[in-house]
Every structure is written in structure tokens, then in C-alpha cells.
Amino acid sequence: MFDLSPIWGTLGQLARPEVFGLMLLGNVIGLVFGVLPGVGGGNAFILFLPLTFGWDPEVAIWFLMGMQGASSFGGSLPAILIKVPGDTVNAVAIFDGYPMTRRGEATRALGIDVMSNILGATIGAIVVIALLPVMRSAVLLFGPPELFWVAIMGLFTIALASGGNFLKGLAGGAVGILFSLIGYSSVIGVQRFTLGRDYLWDGVQLISLFIGLFAIAQVIEFCTAEVPISRLTTGFKGFEGLKRGAIEVLGMPGHLIRSSAIGTLAGIIPGIGATASAFISYAMAIQFSKKKHLFHHGNPEGLVAANASINAKEMGSLIPALGFGIPGSVEGALILAALLFHGLQPGPFLLRDQPGIVWALIVSLWISNVFGTLLGLFWANWLSRLMAIRVVYMAPVILVSSLMGVYLVRNNIWDIFTAIFFGMVGYGLNKAGFPVVTFVIGFLLGQIAEKYFFQATQISLGDPAVFFESGISKSIAAITVLMVLGVIWSGVRSKRAVNAVEVAS
Amino acid sequence: MTSKPWQRVSFWVTIALAVFALTIALSSLGLKRDAKALPQLISFPLLVVLGLLLLGEFVPRVQSFFVISWLPTATPGGENLDLTEEQELERELVETEREETGGEVLLRDIPWRLVSLVFVGIVLYGVMVLAAGFIVAGLAFTMVFVKGFGGATWRGAALLGIGTVGTMYALALLLRADLYPGMLFGGKLPPF
Numbered sequence: 031m032f033d034l035s036p037i038w039g040t041l042g043q044l045a046r047p048e049v050f051g052l053m054l055l056g057n058v059i060g061l062v063f064g065v066l067p068g069v070g071g072g073n074a075f076i077l078f079l080p081l082t083f084g085w086d087p088e089v090a091i092w093f094l095m096g097m098q099g100a101s102s103f104g105g106s107l108p109a110i111l112i113k114v115p116g117d118t119v120n121a122v123a124i125f126d127g128y129p130m131t132r133r134g135e136a137t138r139a140l141g142i143d144v145m146s147n148i149l150g151a152t153i154g155a156i157v158v159i160a161l162l163p164v165m166r167s168a169v170l171l172f173g174p175p176e177l178f179w180v181a182i183m184g185l186f187t188i189a190l191a192s193g194g195n196f197l198k199g200l201a202g203g204a205v206g207i208l209f210s211l212i213g214y215s216s217v218i219g220v221q222r223f224t225l226g227r228d229y230l231w232d233g234v235q236l237i238s239l240f241i242g243l244f245a246i247a248q249v250i251e252f253c254t255a256e257v258p259i260s261r262l263t264t265g266f267k268g269f270e271g272l273k274r275g276a277i278e279v280l281g282m283p284g285h286l287i288r289s290s291a292i293g294t295l296a297g298i299i300p301g302i303g304a305t306a307s308a309f310i311s312y313a314m315a316i317q318f319s320k321k322k323h324l325f326h327h328g329n330p331e332g333l334v335a336a337n338a339s340i341n342a343k344e345m346g347s348l349i350p351a352l353g354f355g356i357p358g359s360v361e362g363a364l365i366l367a368a369l370l371f372h373g374l375q376p377g378p379f380l381l382r383d384q385p386g387i388v389w390a391l392i393v394s395l396w397i398s399n400v401f402g403t404l405l406g407l408f409w410a411n412w413l414s415r416l417m418a419i420r421v422v423y424m425a426p427v428i429l430v431s432s433l434m435g436v437y438l439v440r441n442n443i444w445d446i447f448t449a450i451f452f453g454m455v456g457y458g459l460n461k462a463g464f465p466v467v468t469f470v471i472g473f474l475l476g477q478i479a480e481k482y483f484f485q486a487t488q489i490s491l492g493d494p495a496v497f498f499e500s501g502i503s504k505s506i507a508a509i510t511v512l513m514v515l516g517v518i519w520s521g522v523r524s525k526r527a528v529n530a531v532e533v534a535s
Numbered sequence: 536m537t538s539k540p541w542q543r544v545s546f547w548v549t550i551a552l553a554v555f556a557l558t559i560a561l562s563s564l565g566l567k568r569d570a571k572a573l574p575q576l577i578s579f580p581l582l583v584v585l586g587l588l589l590l591g592e593f594v595p596r597v598q599s600f601f602v603i604s605w606l607p608t609a610t611p612g613g614e615n616l617d618l619t620e621e622q623e624l625e626r627e628l629v630e631t632e633r634e635e636t637g638g639e640v641l642l643r644d645i646p647w648r649l650v651s652l653v654f655v656g657i658v659l660y661g662v663m664v665l666a667a668g669f670i671v672a673g674l675a676f677t678m679v680f681v682k683g684f685g686g687a688t689w690r691g692a693a694l695l696g697i698g699t700v701g702t703m704y705a706l707a708l709l710l711r712a713d714l715y716p717g718m719l720f721g722g723k724l725p726p727f
Contacts, residue, residue, distance in 0.1 A: 195588075195598060195602050196602070201549075204556075204580070204581040205555065207573075208556065208559050208574065208578060211574055218570050220567065222563070222570055222574065223574075228726040228727065229725075229727045249653070249657070250653050253653045253684060254653065423685055423687070426677040426695075426699070430673040430676060430700070431699065431702075434669055434673070434707070438714075441712075441715070442725050443664065443665060443715050443722075443724070444725060446664060453654075453657065458544070458551070462543075462544045462545040463640070464545075464548065480573045483573055518600055
């Protein structure tokens, strides 16, 4: 019999006023940031993470997951109402959501949005909870050499899935790893690449890197491409049609379950972003639909497929993050950052030693999805007005608050200059087409990879053959090599196809 | 790619990354065995990857082998009759995103004056925090920024500045955290 008592225990935390209040506050912040195109819930998470310093980790998780859970609904609001996605993942919601708004069915579309968000997250949560006991025994099969390979494979998969130039993704990740090696290594017991500066003994602070690469780089981008976020406001009024839309979703179990399954799977496999999973779910919905001709013209099935997938994916991304300590996506990286920030080491030992934290993460993300969505629904009209704010007014507020947050983590004023440095690095990488996400994931993976690399070589007394001894190691290494060969092969093939078309024309 | 390699941002950023990787690779030579293992395992292959990227800047054919597209291939003319409507939309969205986030940006595409102004402004804000602390620097920066870039009135700028700094101060009080007061007001500088 499956033991559900930890879930009830975690849900019981909501009875504590400070937990409930902070989750709701997180929901509000996530919705506000999620609704602003280009800003996104991820930035809210990064900005507010330093402020949770010193909090009880479980309380901090409820607050942070509150933001994470609400932001995807926040992003879908402008996509449906004014055809401006809050985040790239919400772009698919435009296809059928906006046509529904145009024909006067905004509330029906929002009803569908709400119900598919909630049910997608719920299905994802059920899958994660069901996989948790299996995951505990599965991770025990992974020793240091296997975990080293998982970290390396994670980097390759993310470089692959980031699209564009694979080499740029890989290089970004590798540079991230190198930055993570700066400072004193407690694993090896030496200090490296500190340029003789005391400040660098503690290494590059995670929060300075995050704020720099995302918030400050975004502020520079905002100011150099100065436009209002949107000049449009929505005509959303009243709640007619909500009930109709919500009930309609229940009549589409096939689309709901398929899209949620695709989303959860996409979350589990490192590197498949929420945007890709939403598009795949949408394409599958078309394939299985009897009303193919209605897609892009306001077909509720399209909206269900997109939203259910996005929310289920958020839940699925908890599996690699919690089980292996491997960030499979930006969401996973943020969750890992939050755990590390609160002194918790993600990976197999977290599952064994800190089950309360693991349950808090799963349950809080799920509950936040539900609460955040319902809250967002009641504030839809007000939230959509935020989109008319000029970014130039938001930029200094983001900058001042984020740099103060950086300082508050450990009261070291030099950290704000590190964040500014990484802001410039992030801007340069963006302009040069190097995906910043692989840089961040590389940075997080660097210390994990070194720890397992060191442990494996200690066990084997320096014999590198240890990395190829077990079947799991060999399989992961083979998959990594095959991925690289696959990229080169697909490059050769597409080149040939283009050449053939050129010759023919 | 019709532009010269040195006209592209990616060329210079790749060189900067190569210099960084080379610095790490060379500095790690003097470390003890355990300490240099991972830096070398990463930095030397990274130099090869960056070398390939640089080569690709001159010979685009090299780069094209490593370009991944999850979208259906279009013909050189840009059209593909096999694309469905949603694939066309998907392509448009992804390409727009790629243009926004990088792609082939030329040096002349960057508004250098504006970027420098913003960046210098941010650095000056950091220096101001160092000198006068978060409250004074935050208020001054927000006001000047909103007035200078946004054309707001002094009254509006002051209101936004007070609102921002006030919220931050309240939050710091709530967290029982001390904001840096600035060297002019007795703040101590940690070792660097």
C-alpha cells in the first residue's frame, strides 16, 4: 500500500499562517512577474531567493514554489487576452486562446486555461509521487563514476536541446563549469584561480551569477530596446463562460492525459524545455483530434494540450533535480539553486535524509499551481493592465532591489560588483548566441561533477578505467557519444538536403 | 553569412571565452594532480570547441554541421510546402526568439552608446552604494534613471525612488538585515 501520510503531513503545514501567507505572497509575485512579457517568473524567483536567507528551508520552499507555480498561469493570461506571451513557453496558448478572445470568448478560454493548468499539475504530481519510491532504489545503483557521467550527459543533453549551434551550447556549459571551479575546493582541499584575492576564496557566489546573468543582463536589454511591454489592455470583464470552459476540459480526458504525460516525460529528461514539450503536445493534439480544421481558430483542445503540458513539465523537472541533483531545465536549476542556497545538497542523500524537504517541494509546487491559478483568475483584469508599464520605469526598480538582495545574502559589498560583471557577461553571451541557460547549468554541474570525479578516482586509486567499469557508466558514456555523433550526422544530412534542393532548382 | 567574421559579436565573444579557457588551462598546470584534473579535462576540450567555433566564423560550412534545428528544414528560398500551419508558426516564433536572443548579431547592430551609458550607470550605482550606502544610492539612481531614460518629471521620479527604496528598507527591517551604510557613513570595506 502506498504511504500517503507524508503528503497529508506536508499539506498540514498550510495550517501555519506564515506558511499559507508566504505561499499566497509568492503566488502574487509569481503572477505579477509572469504576466509581464520578457520578465517571467524565473526572474521573480532569482530576485526573491536571497531574501529567504535565514528562513526555515521548508517555509522558504513554500514561498519560492508559490512564485514558480503561479508564474506559468500569469504568462498565459496575456497570451490569451492580448496575443503577447508572458514567457516563450506560453506562446502556444496564443494559437487557440487569442482567437477565442477575439470572438468574445475570453472567459471561456480562461476557464479552459484554469482547469487544464490545475489538472496538468495534478497529473504531473501524481506521476512524481508514484515514481518517488522507485527513484529512491534506482539512485542507489548510481555510484560516483555513474553520477559523474550523468552530470556530463546532462550538459550535453542541454546543449543539444537548447537548439541553434550545439557547439555554442556546449562551450557555454563548459565555461560555466570553469567558473564554478574558482575558489577553495572543500572536496580537494586547495584554492584555485583566485588571482591572489581573498574575496575569490569563497568562489563565485551563485546568487551574484544568477542576478547578473538574468536580471542585470535583462535590464541592459530592456534599456537598449526601450519599448512599452505592451500598449494594449484587455477587455476582460466578468466571469461568464468560466464554468463552461472549466467543464469542457473534463470532457477531453484524452488530450489532458496525453499532454500531461508528454509534459512530465519532458521534465524528467534533462534538456527538453517547456516550450518544446508544449509544441509537441500541441502537435500530438492535432494528430489525435477529430476537429483538426479548428486548430488555430480557437479550438479548446489546443489550449488544453498546451497548458496541461507546461504545468506537468514543471512537476516532472523535480525528478532529475531531486533524485540526481542534475538540473534538467531552467526550472530545475532554480530549484537546485534554492536547495543549495539553504544548505541542502540535492541528490540521492536528500531523498534518504531529508524526506520532509522533498515532500515540501512536490506538494508546494502542486498546491501553488492550483492556488496561483485561481488567484490569477480573479485578478486577470488588473494583472493585464501591468503590461502597459514602460520597462524604463521597471529597470531601476529591478536593479536596485536585485543588487540589494545580492548583498543581503552574506553582507559582502563586493558581491554586487560580481553580479554587475556577470550582467555584462550575460549580455555578451546573449548577443553572441551562446545560450545562458547552459552556462548556468554548467556552473551548477561543475561542483557536482568534480565531487564525483574526485570520489571515483579516490576509490580507484587514480585508475581512469573506473569510469567505464559498470554497465550503467558504459551506457551513459555511449549515449553521450551517440548524441554528439547524432548532431554531426543530422548536420551532414540537412546540408545534403539543402544542396540537393539547390541543384534541383 | 555575408559579413566578415570580425564584424560579428560572436567572433569577439568566442575569442574572449578562448582567452579565459586558456588562462584556466595554463594556470592549472602548476596545481597538484587532483586539483588540476577537472580544470584540464574541461578547459582543453573547450579550447578545441572554441577553435571549431572560430573556424566556423571563417568557414560557415564547419558551423553548419553543428546547427541543430528541431523544426522541419526549409528550402533555401525559405519556403517549404510540407510545413503545416502550426509548424510555420512554430518556426516564426523560434526564429523571432533566436533573433532576440542572439543569432548573427553584428557589432554595428549593438547600440554601443546606449549600452555603455546603461552599463556605466550600473557601475556608478555600485560605486555610489560603496560610498553612500544603499538608501542614498538607490534613491539617487532610480530618480536619475527614470528622469534621464524615461523622461519622467522630477516629482514622479522622486516618488518612484522613495517607493522603491522604502519597500527595500522595510523588507530589510522585516528580515532584520543591515543594509550597507556606505563608507562615508562608517561602513567597513570587507577584504578584497
